[in-house]
Every structure is written in C-alpha cells, then in structure tokens.
Amino acid sequence: MTKFEDIKGFVFDLDGVITDTAQFHTKAWSKLAQQLGVEWSDELQNGLKGLSRMDSLELILTTGGKENDYSATEKEKLATQKNDLYLQFVKTITPADIFPGIKEFLDELNQQGYLMSIASASKNAPTVLSKLELTDYFEHVVDPNTLTKGKPDPEIFIKAAEIIGxxxxxxxxxxxxxxxxxxxxxxxxxxxxxGSPAILTEADMVFEDTKEITLANIKAKMNS
Incomplete structure (x- = not known):
C-alpha cells in the first residue's frame, strides 16, 4: 500500500472535481439528442459521465437505435455541433465556479512542491482552465487527441503521471x-x-465535499 510520504504529484480530472461543466455538457448533448430524435433520460445522462466526445455520441445513437444511420464524417460533424453548443455555455464560466476549497487545495499543493496535471477526456480543458484562471497551476494537461482509449482504461492517468515526470x-x-x-x-x-461513497465504492478514499480535500485529511486517510 502506498504511503502518503511516497506521493509526489496529483492528477486531476476537471469536470466534477474542479468545477461543474457537466451541466453544460448535459444541456448540449440533450439538445443534440432531441434533434436526432433520441429520448433523453437520467440513465442516458449518467451513462455519458466520463466518456469521450465520440464515445458519448455513439452511446446516444445506440440508445436511439441509430448507430448505423450516420457515416463517420457525419458523426464528426454532429460531435462538432455539440461542442460548439458547449463552448457557448462555457463562455459564461468565471473563477466563482471553482468548487469550494479547491483553489485553496491547489495553493497548498503549490506551496508544498507537489506536481500537478490534468487528466480530462475533454478537449476543452485548456479553455475551461483559462476561464477559471487556473492555467498557471496546470502547465501539464494530457491532450485527449494523443489517447487511443477512453476511461476506464488507465492510459490517460499513466500519461498524466508521465508528463510531470x-x-x-x-x-x-x-x-x-x-x-x-x-x-x-x-x-x-x-x-x-x-462524491458519494455509496457510488465510488472502488476508490481508496472518498470526500463528499470538496472543502474537505486537504493534504492533512488525505494523509490521515492514507496512513490510518
């Protein structure tokens, strides 16, 4: 078991950890689904969580029985259309949208000399970080275009460690x-x-509230 003292870096997902852009993804995907004649549901919304843009589109099309109705080129256009909608919503983000306690945690990591990177399936991560004024904390962001597999494959997290050495x-x-x-x-x-310990059952540790995420609390959980 890894000890707290062995830890040198932190790899962050962006959406749902640092801020909530999920609401914008949901609005954009639901609008596209409606356009495609696919019924939107909580089950479909939950299924999209953590998936890449193209995997999300495939799930929507499969849910509606339309997975064979579009060519690869047409699917690319649909994914771009969704992203354009999403970016319109993202333009409204400000530093006030950073989850409680996260900015303080990033400052703490900086002061203690920990390395940080972003492991997000979103190709818009640099844009979101810029809007949140957090770009200086994350010089290292995994480029989703370099990945061959999406989560739950470990590839993105391995790369996120590699880019900070x-x-x-x-x-x-x-x-x-x-x-x-x-x-x-x-x-x-x-x-x-x-999030919820009842859902994130495989995690080594869970914090329900982002305000609880501090080095002291992490150390206490790891070394207990």
Missing part, C-alpha cells in the same frame, strides 16, 4: 466518476473519489 504509484488521482476511479486504480495510482 513521475511514476503512477507516486501520484494521487482525483475523480468523480466510477469509470475514472477504475482507470486510476488500473494505472496503479492512489484513487481519491469526489
């Missing part, structure tokens, strides 16, 4: 989705879940 076992990964937690565990990083 660390081994996965030297990192703690923060995620709010079960697919992400599975990926972190498969990468051999310590998994920190943000």
């Amino acid at each position: 660390l081994k996965p076992e030297q990192c703690i990964g923060l995620e709010d989705a079960t697919a992400g937690i599975s990926g972190i565990n498969a990468a051999n990083e310590v998994s920190l879940g943000v």
Whole structure:
C-alpha cells in the first residue's frame, strides 16, 4: 500500500472535481439528442459521465437505435455541433465556479512542491482552465487527441503521471466518476473519489465535499 510520504504529484480530472461543466455538457448533448430524435433520460445522462466526445455520441445513437444511420464524417460533424453548443455555455464560466476549497487545495499543493496535471477526456480543458484562471497551476494537461482509449482504461492517468515526470504509484488521482476511479486504480495510482461513497465504492478514499480535500485529511486517510 502506498504511503502518503511516497506521493509526489496529483492528477486531476476537471469536470466534477474542479468545477461543474457537466451541466453544460448535459444541456448540449440533450439538445443534440432531441434533434436526432433520441429520448433523453437520467440513465442516458449518467451513462455519458466520463466518456469521450465520440464515445458519448455513439452511446446516444445506440440508445436511439441509430448507430448505423450516420457515416463517420457525419458523426464528426454532429460531435462538432455539440461542442460548439458547449463552448457557448462555457463562455459564461468565471473563477466563482471553482468548487469550494479547491483553489485553496491547489495553493497548498503549490506551496508544498507537489506536481500537478490534468487528466480530462475533454478537449476543452485548456479553455475551461483559462476561464477559471487556473492555467498557471496546470502547465501539464494530457491532450485527449494523443489517447487511443477512453476511461476506464488507465492510459490517460499513466500519461498524466508521465508528463510531470513521475511514476503512477507516486501520484494521487482525483475523480468523480466510477469509470475514472477504475482507470486510476488500473494505472496503479492512489484513487481519491469526489462524491458519494455509496457510488465510488472502488476508490481508496472518498470526500463528499470538496472543502474537505486537504493534504492533512488525505494523509490521515492514507496512513490510518
């Protein structure tokens, strides 16, 4: 079992951990689903959590029995259309949308010399970080275009450790989705879940409230 003293870096998912852009993804995807004649549901919304843009589109099309109705080029256009909608919503984000306690936690990590990177399936992560005024904290963001597999595959988390020059076992990964937690565990990083312990059952530790995420609280959970 990894000890707190072995940890040198933190790998962050963006959506649901640092801020909530899920609401914008939901609005954009639901609008597209409606346009495609696919019924929107809570089950479909939950199924999209943590998936890449193209995987999300495939799930929507499959749910509506339309997976064979569009060519690869047409699917790309639909995904772009969804992203354009999403970006319109993202423009409204400000630093006030950072989850409680997260900015303080990032400052604490900076002061203590920990390395940080972003492991988000979103190609818009740099835009969101800029709107939140957090770009200076995250010089290292995994480019989703370089990935061959999506979460729960560990690839993105392994790359997120590599770009800050660390081994996965030297990192703690923060995620709010079960697919992400599975990926972190498969990468051999310590998994920190943000959300409900009843849902994030595979996580090494869970914080229901982002205000509780501090180095002292993480150390206490790891070394208990």
